[in-house]
Amino acid sequence: MITLALESGATATPEAVLFWFLAPLAVLSALGMLLVKKAVHSALLLAWVMVTLAIFYIAQDALFLGIVQVVVYTGAVMMLFLFILMLVGVDSSDSLVETIKGQRATAITAAVGVGGLLISLISRAVQAKPAVGLKDLEIVGNVQSIATELFTKYVWAFEVVSALLITAALGAMVLAHSQKPIARNLQRDKSIARFRGASLATAAGLPSSGVYSRHNAVDVPALLPDGTPAPSSISATLNARGNMIDSKLFELELKEEEEN
Amino acid sequence: MKISELLGTDPGWIITVKALFIFVLCVLLTLVAIWGERRLVARMQQRLGPNRVGPFGLVQGLADGVKLALKEDLIPKAADRIVFVIAPIISVTACFLAFAVIPMTGVVNLFGHETAMQLTDIPVGVLYILAAASFGVYGIVLAGWSSGSTYPLLGGLRSSAQVISYEVAMGLSLVAVFIYSGSMSTSAIVEAQHDWWFAVVLFPSFVIYMISMVGETNRAPFDLAEAEGELVGGFHTEYSSLKFALFFLAEYVNIIGVSALATTLFLGGYHALPGLTFTEQWWGGWFTMIWFLAKVIAFFFIFVWLRGTLPRLRYDQFMKFGWKVLIPVSLLWILIVATLRVLSQQNTSRAVTLAFASGVVVLILAGTSLYERSQKKSKAENAIGDIPQPSFPVPQIPSQRAEQLHG
Numbered sequence: 001m002i003t004l005a006l007e008s009g010a011t012a013t014p015e016a017v018l019f020w021f022l023a024p025l026a027v028l029s030a031l032g033m034l035l036v037k038k039a040v041h042s043a044l045l046l047a048w049v050m051v052t053l054a055i056f057y058i059a060q061d062a063l064f065l066g067i068v069q070v071v072v073y074t075g076a077v078m079m080l081f082l083f084i085l086m087l088v089g090v091d092s093s094d095s096l097v098e099t100i101k102g103q104r105a106t107a108i109t110a111a112v113g114v115g116g117l118l119i120s121l122i123s124r125a126v127q128a129k130p131a132v133g134l135k136d137l138e139i140v141g142n143v144q145s146i147a148t149e150l151f152t153k154y155v156w157a158f159e160v161v162s163a164l165l166i167t168a169a170l171g172a173m174v175l176a177h178s179q180k181p182i183a184r185n186l187q188r189d190k191s192i193a194r195f196r197g198a199s200l201a202t203a204a205g206l207p208s209s210g211v212y213s214r215h216n217a218v219d220v221p222a223l224l225p226d227g228t229p230a231p232s233s234i235s236a237t238l239n240a241r242g243n244m245i246d247s248k249l250f251e252l253e254l255k256e257e258e259e260n
Numbered sequence: 261m262k263i264s265e266l267l268g269t270d271p272g273w274i275i276t277v278k279a280l281f282i283f284v285l286c287v288l289l290t291l292v293a294i295w296g297e298r299r300l301v302a303r304m305q306q307r308l309g310p311n312r313v314g315p316f317g318l319v320q321g322l323a324d325g326v327k328l329a330l331k332e333d334l335i336p337k338a339a340d341r342i343v344f345v346i347a348p349i350i351s352v353t354a355c356f357l358a359f360a361v362i363p364m365t366g367v368v369n370l371f372g373h374e375t376a377m378q379l380t381d382i383p384v385g386v387l388y389i390l391a392a393a394s395f396g397v398y399g400i401v402l403a404g405w406s407s408g409s410t411y412p413l414l415g416g417l418r419s420s421a422q423v424i425s426y427e428v429a430m431g432l433s434l435v436a437v438f439i440y441s442g443s444m445s446t447s448a449i450v451e452a453q454h455d456w457w458f459a460v461v462l463f464p465s466f467v468i469y470m471i472s473m474v475g476e477t478n479r480a481p482f483d484l485a486e487a488e489g490e491l492v493g494g495f496h497t498e499y500s501s502l503k504f505a506l507f508f509l510a511e512y513v514n515i516i517g518v519s520a521l522a523t524t525l526f527l528g529g530y531h532a533l534p535g536l537t538f539t540e541q542w543w544g545g546w547f548t549m550i551w552f553l554a555k556v557i558a559f560f561f562i563f564v565w566l567r568g569t570l571p572r573l574r575y576d577q578f579m580k581f582g583w584k585v586l587i588p589v590s591l592l593w594i595l596i597v598a599t600l601r602v603l604s605q606q607n608t609s610r611a612v613t614l615a616f617a618s619g620v621v622v623l624i625l626a627g628t629s630l631y632e633r634s635q636k637k638s639k640a641e642n643a644i645g646d647i648p649q650p651s652f653p654v655p656q657i658p659s660q661r662a663e664q665l666h667g
Contacts, residue, residue, distance in 0.1 A: 064384050067391045075394025086405050
């Protein structure tokens with residue numbers, strides 16, 4: 001198709017230079033996408049293929065299409081894909097063991113079938129028709145003519161596709177959203193519970209071990225302002241094990257020191 | 261002659277000169293911006309800021325740049341070498357791309373050639389800027405991933421999630437501008453603001469754009485991607501020397517880029533302030549660039565001001581704010597703008613338009629008052645009642661103290 005256009009002289013020289021520079025790159029990175037081992041690398045190569053396609057669109061006067069290709073596919077779709085790849089097993093390479101019987105053969109047949117279908121459809125649509133540039137077809141401009149087509153001739157298809165996408169998004173949200181059997185006890189909940197409890201005694205939190213005591217070790221209970229030890233300042237685990245040291249011990253030492 | 265036609269007549273060398281000019285302008289503005297930011301933040305924090313290198317410390321940025329370039333360039337062993345090197349290049353390339361469609365002056369004389377200081381004018385100029393921004397995200401994500409360590413990966417994921425979600429809000433805020441100006445080309449949007457700036461006409465869009473531009477550039481108070489208390493340095497933790505300098509440059513050029521876009525879309529671009537339009541003819545039209553730069557620098561000042569004033573948000577609050585507040589509000593606003601636009605295009609009587617506008621106002625007032633009432637109710641229900649005081653003294657609960665004060 002492009003060679004035809006070249007022969008008929010419809011392609012301007014800069015565009016031809018661009019094409020012969022970028023097309024091999026695009027094909028190479030498309031091949032690389034299949035052959036590269038790391039999943040992130042192949043995602044990157046796919047993103048590059050999309051960018052080159054966008055450049056081709058722009059070179060052929062489909063400015064809007066090219067830029068939307070970058071915004072939607074390279075910017076959003078590929079980025080989300082990359083996201084998932086990074087979160088799920090950064091370095092895991094795909095295992096090549098077939099889990100479903102005959103999967104490889106079926107996949108290859110289906111791929112060849114789809115490819116053949118696409119080639120035949122496109123060639124049928126293109127053959128026996130002279131190549132006409134977008135510039136000659138459009139009078140009002142790129143955006144306006146796409147808008148007119150989309151919102152008049154194809155409005156039904158457009159609405160159906162958008163309904164489909166919304167349904168898919170809702171479905172994904174329903175599937176991903178799980179109600180937790182037990183509510184998470186967050187910082188805020190704990191804080192509310194402290195003030196709504198029976199007493200305000202613990203509203204400011206439990207006393208930490210060793211306060212007012214001679215020792216600040218975790219197993220020495222804090223002393224309250226009136227001098228009595230506060231067992232609530234010791235971790236419940238230590239308490240259960242019986243690993244609590246009586247703070248009286250240190251009080252005696254204090255008195256002895258004062259006497260000396 | 262329209263700007264796009266005028267730019268079409270540019271010979272190759274003029275285009276080269278303009279591209280070079282954009283590059284030099286961006287780098288110079290970055291140097292000045294770094295200095296300005298440090299001095300301004302210092303002033304807000306009762307300090308002096310850099311004042312040793314050059315007059316008023318003006319060349320501090322240059323000195324730091326030279327120092328940065330002479331540092332050792334490290335690539336961690338766990339890093340993916342190729343991607344690690346490509347990432348900062350992608351970041352820097354993408355941020356310069358956006359400047360190609362920003363109109364910086366009106367019609368001027370450049371080396372004897374009549375043109376406008378704008379590299380190219382395409383009918384989908386603003387979309388092109390969004391495309392460049394979404395391409396720039398790759399730099400951040402890849403930097404985070406290729407560093408091969410945890411904090412950069414988390415920082416990269418955070419900042420890309422942030423940029424993508426705030427780009428949605430930004431794109432939606434731009435829709436109202438497209439509807440009003442009837443075009444997506446930057447120069448046409450500037451011309452459409454001849455009578456009224458869109459910052460006035462489309463004030464809600466302007467506010468949403470301002471918020472989302474801070475979110476998109478990963479700046480304080482939305483700089484969660486490099487929250488040093490949580491993530492060390494975020495995506496660029498492992499970068500050093502020139503590669504780090506490239507990220508630094510990209511960040512500042514990005515800030516200048518979104519400021520320039522805000523100027524173009526909402527503040528009348530290179531046009532003078534209302535009442536001073538005679539200045540646009542000075543210096544053969546070149547004075548318009550002063551206006552453009554003044555507006556961009558004003559936006560940059562707002563960035564610095566925000567950084568000096570606001571504490572950093574928590575990540576979940578930040579994402580909630582983007583998706584649950586900014587996006588719904590801008591969708592509603594687009595509906596209102598589109599309806600008003602259709603009404604004015606179909607030449608409906610002024611009474612219908614007024615009725616629609618007042619209906620919207622009444623609905624908003626009703627909604628807010630209902631919300632306030634429910635807030636009051638839940639507050640009254642949740643008020644802390646009489647709880648027995650413990651044997652030791654504790655500070656009073658603020659609500660109870662207020663009751664006592666007011667009797």
